[in-house]
Amino acid sequence: MTSVKPTLAVWKFASCDGCQLTVLNLEDDLLPLAGEIDIAHFLEATRATVSGPYDLSLVEGSITTPHDAERIREVRAASRTLITIGACATSGGIQALRNFANVEEFLQIVYARPEYISTLANSTAIAEHVPVDFELRGCPIDKGQLVEVVTAFLAHRRPNIRNHSVCVECKKRGTVCVTVAHGTPCLGPVTQAGCGALCPSYARGCYGCFGPAETVNSPSLTSRFKELGVSEADLVRSFRTFNANAPAFREISEAHEPRT
Amino acid sequence: MVVRVRDGKVQDVELSIYEPPRFFEAFLRGRRFTETPDITARICGICPVAYQMSACLAMENICGVTVDGAIADLRRLLYCGEWIESHSLHIHLLHAPDFLGYPGAVEMAKDHRDIVERGLRLKRAGNDILNLLGGRSVHPINVRIGGFYSAPSRQDLAVLRETLLRARDDAVATVRWCATLEFPEFSQDYTYVALQHPDIYPIMEGRIGVSDGSSFEVSAFDDHVVxxxxxxxxxxxxxxxxxxxxxxxxxxxxxxxxxxxxxxxREAAADAGLGLICNNPFQSIIVRAVETLYACDEAVRLIDHYEVPERSFLEVQPRAGVGYGATEAPRGILYHRYQTDGDGIIEDARIVPPTSQNQVRIEEDLRSFVQSRLELADEELTWLCEQAIRNYDPCISCATHFLDLKVVRE
Known part of the structure; x- marks a missing residue:
C-alpha cells in the first residue's frame, strides 16, 4: 500500500491575513510540515492549486459579502475536515463592529461611491454558515496551538486546546496579577487562554483577543472594572473589539450600553 | 484583471481588488484615542507595526507630545523587525519563485532548499525582534500611545544582537543572490514619494519628499494626495x-x-549593480534585500546605543484637535489622520495605505508591460503580470497568486 500525504488547503475570507501568516511563521517547522502534508491550496504561499477534495481546510476570515457566503459552502463541500482559525473566522472579527451599527452609514463614511460596494449588514463567524470541525481562537492565533491542532489532525485525535481563562496561564507562568498588584483593568478572568498570558507579562491588562472563556463570571468582572474607575462607555468599548460578536462578550457589551 | 486590446494596442488595464470592505475608518469613530494602535494593527497582519506607529504619531501629534530618546529608538528597532520580517517573506516566499519559475516557495525549496532556508532564517530574525519588543510578531501587544507598556533590559537585547549579526551576514548573501536573478527589460519614468529626512534613512521620521525635488509636511498630505x-x-x-x-x-x-x-x-547595493536610482520595478527585489540588510545593521546600532529609559512611555493627555502621522510601512507610506474631542474620543479617521497609493502606478506598469508582450500566450502573460504586480509587494500579494487575467482582444 502506498501512503498518500493528506492535502491541506488554506482559505481566506474577510481578514487581515495575520493568521495565515502564522502558518508561514512556523519557519523551522514549515518545510518539515510540507514534507508530511501536501499544501494543495494556499495563496499566501503558492500559486499552485490542486482541485479538491481536501483532507484539511484551515479557514481564516469572516463572512461579510453575499459572494463569500456562497464560497464558504463550496469550501465546506470540498473539505473532509474544516478548522476555522482566528477571531474573524470564529466570531466575526473586528469587522463585526458593523453588527452594532448601520452598515449603510459605514459605507457613506468610507467610500465616495457606496453603490460600487457589495457587502452584508453583519460580519459573521464561519460556523454560522457551515458545520465546523474545530474552532481555533485568537487575534491572531498562537503558533504553538496551531501546531497542536494540525498534529492532532494528522494523528486522528482531538486537539488538546483548553478553554479555561487567561488567569490560569498567569498563575502557571508566575506573573503577578496586574489587577491585584497595580489596579490595572484586565479581561483575563473572562478570556480564553492560549496566548500564554502575554499582556500581563508586559505589564498591561488582557484585552480579550482570544474571546470568551468557557465560563464567564461577567457581573464579578464588570463590578471590579467599575471599582477601578472604568466608565460604562469604556467597559462597552473593551468588550467591542476583536471578538465583539462572540455571544458572551456581546451579551456584556449590550447589557452595559447606554439606553437612548 | 482585465486588459482591453484593440488593433494591437492596449486600451485599458483594470486591476480589481476583491478584498471585502471592513470599514475601519467608520468604526474608529467613537473609539478612545488610546485604542488605535491595537485596532488599526488589525488592518494588516503582515505590517501591524506600521499601523501602530502611524497611529501613535498621529495621536501624539494631536496631544502635543514628542517621543524621542530611548523610546523612539525602541520604536525604530521594532519597526526594523517588521521590515526584516516582511521583506524576507516577500523576497523568498513570494517574489523569488516568480523569477525562478516555481509556483511557490515550497516547490522552490525542493531545488533551492538552502536559499529558502536562509530566507526563513532571516524572517525569523525579524520576528525575534517583534516577539521580544512587541510580545508577538502578528499584532504586537506592547505598543501604546507614548511608548511601550514595558521596556526590555540590555541583557534581553544582547541575545537579539547575536541573532542580528548572523542575520546581517544572511542579508549580505541575499543581496548578492538577488542580483544574479534575470530581470525583464523594463524601466519607467517614475515619480517617487517617500518620507525624507536630512540625517537618517527614514522609517518614521521627516517630511514627505517627491522625486521632482519638492516636499511637504505630513500634515499637508491631504492637500497633495487625492x-x-x-x-x-x-x-x-x-x-x-x-x-x-x-x-x-x-x-x-x-x-x-x-x-x-x-x-x-550602500556597498552591497553598489556591488549588486544598483545605481543611485533604480527604475526597473522588477529589481525592487534587490532594493528590498538592501533594505533588509540596512534594517539588520540599524537594529544592531540601536541595540548598541540602548539605555533602558526611566519610564517606558510618556504620559499622553487627550486633547481636542486634528493630528497626522506617516511612517514607512515595508510597502510604502502609511498615512493616518484623526480628529478627536477633548476626551480623546475619535470623531473622524482617515487612513491611506501604501497599496492604494500604488494602485494607479501598478495599472500603468501593466499597461506598458503588456503592450510590448502582446504576442505571448495568455498563460505566460498572466505569470508575468502577477510578477509585475508583486514588484509592489501589495497587501493583496497573496490574492495576486491567483490572478484571473482576461485579455479582451477586440
Missing part, C-alpha cells in the same frame, strides 16, 4: 493633486534617501 473610488476595485486609487500617479515603497525610499543607508548597505 483618493478616488473607481468602480472596478474595492481599494481606493490615490494620485498627486496635479493628477500624476506615483510610486511609494522601497524604490521610492532608495531614490530619495539612498545616500543615508549604512556603509555596508
Amino acid at each position: 483618493e478616488e473610488h473607481v468602480e472596478h476595485s474595492n481599494a481606493l486609487h490615490a494620485r498627486l493633486s496635479d493628477g500624476r500617479s506615483y510610486m511609494a515603497g522601497p524604490l521610492a525610499r532608495y531614490a530619495l534617501n539612498g545616500q543615508l543607508l549604512s556603509p555596508l548597505a
Whole structure:
C-alpha cells in the first residue's frame, strides 16, 4: 500500500491575513510540515492549486459579502475536515463592529461611491454558515496551538486546546496579577487562554483577543472594572473589539450600553 | 484583471481588488484615542507595526507630545523587525519563485532548499525582534500611545544582537543572490514619494519628499494626495493633486534617501549593480534585500546605543484637535489622520495605505508591460503580470497568486 500525504488547503475570507501568516511563521517547522502534508491550496504561499477534495481546510476570515457566503459552502463541500482559525473566522472579527451599527452609514463614511460596494449588514463567524470541525481562537492565533491542532489532525485525535481563562496561564507562568498588584483593568478572568498570558507579562491588562472563556463570571468582572474607575462607555468599548460578536462578550457589551 | 486590446494596442488595464470592505475608518469613530494602535494593527497582519506607529504619531501629534530618546529608538528597532520580517517573506516566499519559475516557495525549496532556508532564517530574525519588543510578531501587544507598556533590559537585547549579526551576514548573501536573478527589460519614468529626512534613512521620521525635488509636511498630505473610488476595485486609487500617479515603497525610499543607508548597505547595493536610482520595478527585489540588510545593521546600532529609559512611555493627555502621522510601512507610506474631542474620543479617521497609493502606478506598469508582450500566450502573460504586480509587494500579494487575467482582444 502506498501512503498518500493528506492535502491541506488554506482559505481566506474577510481578514487581515495575520493568521495565515502564522502558518508561514512556523519557519523551522514549515518545510518539515510540507514534507508530511501536501499544501494543495494556499495563496499566501503558492500559486499552485490542486482541485479538491481536501483532507484539511484551515479557514481564516469572516463572512461579510453575499459572494463569500456562497464560497464558504463550496469550501465546506470540498473539505473532509474544516478548522476555522482566528477571531474573524470564529466570531466575526473586528469587522463585526458593523453588527452594532448601520452598515449603510459605514459605507457613506468610507467610500465616495457606496453603490460600487457589495457587502452584508453583519460580519459573521464561519460556523454560522457551515458545520465546523474545530474552532481555533485568537487575534491572531498562537503558533504553538496551531501546531497542536494540525498534529492532532494528522494523528486522528482531538486537539488538546483548553478553554479555561487567561488567569490560569498567569498563575502557571508566575506573573503577578496586574489587577491585584497595580489596579490595572484586565479581561483575563473572562478570556480564553492560549496566548500564554502575554499582556500581563508586559505589564498591561488582557484585552480579550482570544474571546470568551468557557465560563464567564461577567457581573464579578464588570463590578471590579467599575471599582477601578472604568466608565460604562469604556467597559462597552473593551468588550467591542476583536471578538465583539462572540455571544458572551456581546451579551456584556449590550447589557452595559447606554439606553437612548 | 482585465486588459482591453484593440488593433494591437492596449486600451485599458483594470486591476480589481476583491478584498471585502471592513470599514475601519467608520468604526474608529467613537473609539478612545488610546485604542488605535491595537485596532488599526488589525488592518494588516503582515505590517501591524506600521499601523501602530502611524497611529501613535498621529495621536501624539494631536496631544502635543514628542517621543524621542530611548523610546523612539525602541520604536525604530521594532519597526526594523517588521521590515526584516516582511521583506524576507516577500523576497523568498513570494517574489523569488516568480523569477525562478516555481509556483511557490515550497516547490522552490525542493531545488533551492538552502536559499529558502536562509530566507526563513532571516524572517525569523525579524520576528525575534517583534516577539521580544512587541510580545508577538502578528499584532504586537506592547505598543501604546507614548511608548511601550514595558521596556526590555540590555541583557534581553544582547541575545537579539547575536541573532542580528548572523542575520546581517544572511542579508549580505541575499543581496548578492538577488542580483544574479534575470530581470525583464523594463524601466519607467517614475515619480517617487517617500518620507525624507536630512540625517537618517527614514522609517518614521521627516517630511514627505517627491522625486521632482519638492516636499511637504505630513500634515499637508491631504492637500497633495487625492483618493478616488473607481468602480472596478474595492481599494481606493490615490494620485498627486496635479493628477500624476506615483510610486511609494522601497524604490521610492532608495531614490530619495539612498545616500543615508549604512556603509555596508550602500556597498552591497553598489556591488549588486544598483545605481543611485533604480527604475526597473522588477529589481525592487534587490532594493528590498538592501533594505533588509540596512534594517539588520540599524537594529544592531540601536541595540548598541540602548539605555533602558526611566519610564517606558510618556504620559499622553487627550486633547481636542486634528493630528497626522506617516511612517514607512515595508510597502510604502502609511498615512493616518484623526480628529478627536477633548476626551480623546475619535470623531473622524482617515487612513491611506501604501497599496492604494500604488494602485494607479501598478495599472500603468501593466499597461506598458503588456503592450510590448502582446504576442505571448495568455498563460505566460498572466505569470508575468502577477510578477509585475508583486514588484509592489501589495497587501493583496497573496490574492495576486491567483490572478484571473482576461485579455479582451477586440
